[in-house]
Amino acid sequence: MMLEKPASVLEIRDLSVSVGTDEGEARILDNVGLSLMPGSIHGIVGESGCGKSTLIRSILGILPKRGRATHGSIMLGERNLLSLPADALQKDVRGRAIGFIPQDPFQALNPVFRVGTQLLENVRTPGDSKATREAKRAHVISLLKAVQLPDAEHALDRYPHQFSGGQRQRLLIAAALAAAPGIILADEPTTALDVTTQLQILKLLRGLAIERDLSMLFVTHDFGVVAQLCDTVTVMYAGQTVESGPVAQVLKAPFHPYTQMLLACHPERAEELAGIPGAVPSPLRPPTGCRFSPRCPHARAECTAGQPPRVAPQPGHAVRCVLHLDEAAA
Amino acid sequence: MSTSGAALLEIEDLVTEFGGGKAFLGKPQRIVRAVDGVSVQLKPGQALGLVGESGCGKTTIAKTALGLVREKSGTMRLDGRVVSGLAPKDARKARATIQYVHQDPGAALDPWWSIGHALDEALRIHGVSDKGERTTRIDEMLHAVGLDPSFRTRYPHELSGGQQRRVGLARILVLQPRIVILDEPTSGLDLSVQATVLGVIDELRRRLGLTYLFVSHDLSVVERMCEEVAIMYLGRIVETGPTKQIFAKPQHPYTRALLAAAPRLEPGSLNDTPALPGDPPSPTNLVSGCTFRPRCAFAAPKCAEARPPLLSVGEKHRAACVRLDEIGAPTPA
Structure with missing residues (x-):
């Protein structure tokens, strides 16, 4: 490598994930690659x-x-999350290093318990795991203020x-921030709003990312x-x-025919309202090579030979498509 | 009285309320005025977007127009004939030419009935007794929405989301309505499927000369599909007029905020777009005057005095704000 690239905070390389079903193995993810750079908000769209x-x-x-990663790595700093034991994931990663904001604020909270009970039970304060209940409560209230929840002092009751x-989504964002993670994963957090x-x-998310030096993966279809x-942004199609x-x-000059x-x-x-002809293939029997090739007007024989390598016709803008193979070296 | 005799459907000063009765153990229910003095006109062949x-x-306007929910006051004229103030059953009968395409056709179709059966039943209920005629009409309509006749024998779970929408459309259009109310016809669909469904909706309108009331919260879809649009806030229309004009020059502060908040494909700076503060208040407990004023950046004491009327701000373009002259020209969206 010629230039020193800034280190990513989360690096996914050649990740393949299969899920066993009654009809056979479904390859849900196929050689997925992604880097999350420090302080950036990276969209995953599809x-x-x-x-x-x-x-x-x-x-x-x-x-x-019945799902398992069959190939590849997910590097969080020096550690490969795929080879971490379950208790280490629970202790150091989920909610600690990586916070998660779920999609549906109407389902993520239990209707029969007070918000305080739910937040305090799950919230882990950064560093001190033996914090008193009062300290935890103060910490949660400070978070609720950070997410600009009106009347934060009384919200817990x-x-x-x-x-x-919108307020429920703020509660969930506060919960994700509780252990001061460096990375936030957000799964369509605004779809229901x-x-x-x-x-x-x-x-709010933009402001928090800057204020707290967060890196964010933001999943959306929009x-x-x-x-x-x-x-x-990373554009995904059929895994x-x-x-x-x-x-x-x-957005301005997409390279891949699917994005276009x-x-x-x-x-x-x-120009005229017509969808993309054909349908998304079943992960049980995906096409070989580029999975978009059966629907692609530019498809040729080599598309089905294997997944095209990743090339970057412009610095930082990479594509996996045979149409761009000669445009630049990876 | 309205001067336009050409309108197919004319709704004047419509009010629909819920609640007010006694709940379990006698606690009186609060009255919610879901539609508060709304007037809209649909001309033949027009597509009017109802946004908010x-x-x-x-959705309450749509259901009241259909006759599924009874209006509290206001008049409705269909082809010049008054169809409001009737008993629920008669109201629905008088408004039979208005039909409604459900938001989620997957839920609206009976999972035990084949597509052919569902369409056949719709025709039978509406009095088409000849079996041969029903079959011909069903085949024609399936073809019109882009499905081949083999779909007659399929069941809802065998269809994709886009195909279910088409069946939902076919089941309504086979009744040959003149006015179709489309309630969020593409919500929950993927972008590529949405484009196909919108294409079908657009083509059918032209081919069959249909009139649409297009209910949606998706501004980019409404901008694309409707010539005219009415923007609603808490049961009232705050701005109405030609879609192009409203999207280019929104007048009402709420319309401006709504259009500015809508995601567009141009990468823009979030910092430059001011967000509306707070949430919409509960409709059981509304403020006096303009109901938008607690969240409005331009609110002044006079906004609290009376309900602002819809004032003309351009050709066919009206907005309900008393401070339009003072708050200046909108920033181009």
Whole structure:
């Protein structure tokens, strides 16, 4: 390597994940690669079934029972999360090094317990694990203030139904921040919210990332949210990463035919309203090579020979497509 | 009285309320005014977008227009004939030419019924007794929404999300309605499937001369599909007019905030977009005057005095704000 690249805080290399089903092995993720740079917000965008959520679950070590990583590595600093024992993941990674914001604020909180009971039970204060209940309570209240929850002092005595959707999402963000993690994984945290509330939450996340020096992986299906919030983005299709790069470049001049065709479906851009012909392949019997090739108008014989290598026609903007093979070295 | 005789559906000063009865053990329920004095007009062949956030009353308007929910006051004219103030059963009968495409056709279709059976039942209920005619109409309609006749024998669980939407459309359109209310027709669909479904909806409208009331919270979809749009906040229309004009020059402070918050494909700085403070208040406990004023950056004492009327701000473009002259031209979106 010629240039010294800044070290990523989270590096996923050639990750393949399979889930056993009654009909056979389904390869949900296929050679996925991704780097999360310090202090950046990285979007993961793709349609349903593309493997975004499985990727997040792999990082947290909470794959479904019959799921396992068959190949590759997930490096958190020097440690490969895939080879860590379960108790180490629970003790040092989940909620500690990596915080998680779930998708649905209406389901993530138990309606029959007070918010305080739920937050204090799960919250681990940074460093001191034997903190008193009062210290924990003060810590949680300070977090609720940080996420700009109105009337933070009394919030802990209330029940989830007494909060609006946006406020509940703030509670969950506070819970994710509790142990002062350096990395936040967010799985479509604003999908259930209205746009004006979504904007509040996105601004809050942006502000927290800067204030607390967080790096964030933000899963979404909405390119508009990627444009609003993220610095860089990875586009996924059927378990493969097809393109990644700075948001402005990917949105303006995408390299991969899938990204191009998907963006052309957006009501803002579509010349005529027509979807992408064909359907997403089943992970039980995926096409060989590039999984988009059966639907791709540019497909040729070599597309099915194997997954195209990752090349970067522009610095930082990489694509896996045979159309760009000669444009630049990796 | 309205001057436009050309309107297919005319809704004037519609009010719909919920609650007010006695709950279990006699505690009186609070009254929620879900639709508060709304007037809209649908001209033949037009697509009107009804936009707003959850709880703003857009679905209640749709259900009241259908006759599924009884209006408290206001008049509704269909083809010039008054169809409001009727008993629920008669109201639905009088409004049979208005049909409703459910938000989630996967939930609206009976899992035990084949697609053919579901469509056949719809026709039978609406009095098409000839079996041959029903079969022809079903085949025609499946073809029109882009499904081949083999779908007649399939069951809802065998269909993808996009195909379920098409069946949902076919089941309504086979009844040959004139006005179709589409309630969030593409929510929950992937971008590529959404484009296909919107394409089908658009084409059917042109081919069959349909009139749409398009209920949605997705601004980019409404901008694309509707010539006219009405923006709602807490049961009232705060701005209405030609879609192009409203998206280019939103007047009402709420419309401005809503359009600014909507994600667009242009990477923009979050810092430059001010967020509305707080959440929409509960509709059981509304403030006087303009209901948006607790969250409005331009609120002044006079906003509390009376309910702001819809004032003309351009050709066919009206906004309900008393401070429009003072708050200056909107920043281009």
